[in-house]
Amino acid sequence: MTLIDKYNVVADSFTTAGKISSKIKDILKQLGVPSDKLRKISVACYEAEINMIIHSDGGDISLFIDDENGMVYLHFDDVGPGIPDIEQAMVPGWSTASEKAREFGFGAGMGLVNIKRVSDNFDITSSSEGTHLKVGFQL
Amino acid sequence: MTVNELSKLMGCTAYGDDEALNKNVDSLYIGDLLSWVMGHAEADQAWLTVQSHINIIAVALLKEVACVVIIEDAEIPQETLDKANEEHLAILSTPLTAYEFVTKFNTVKA
Structure with a gap:
């Protein structure tokens, strides 16, 4: 497995949200990943x-x-409060997003649900020190 | 139809260059919760929303929608228009509600 690139995510950076995802999409596009897979990964x-x-x-x-094995993996490793109840967080519509996040149109409670639905491998662990999410996509 | 044809048909104000306005529109999608739109919108749809902040651009690009239609004359920040322009994504503006837009669309497209 080869590390292609690693990007830093800044907390509360609402106005530049999606920047890293766009960059990763561009890289994978250049590598010839088909567009239906590209959309799922995005x-x-x-x-x-x-x-x-x-x-x-x-x-x-990290990408x-x-x-x-013809796979793309994304690893999301953060520091922070973690997810106290992952099972609850996986319920569609459940959200603990702040008012500020909701003002930006976020907080539908579909994030983890969407991620699991589009990925072929989904592994999440969380503690009070942070969350580690690994997702894989078969090409 | 193209984004430009949709815009003219519906009497929208259009922002976008030739590349943006010549994209193909297959159907319409309505949604304001970005995460819901991420999960459900399809490529080549015209996305109707009241959200006009800059985050809609990332969602539109990642989902490869045809254009974004800002409904009910919601104010569009300049930074949203600038970013859309940079990414060759058309933004249409309409005074209509989503319901009125779709009703009119279904009447006039035939």
């Missing part, structure tokens, strides 16, 4: 990026490619 990446902006104190997004 949805997952954007949702997770937004989650980090809204809920964490910041973190990193990996596993040529041998």
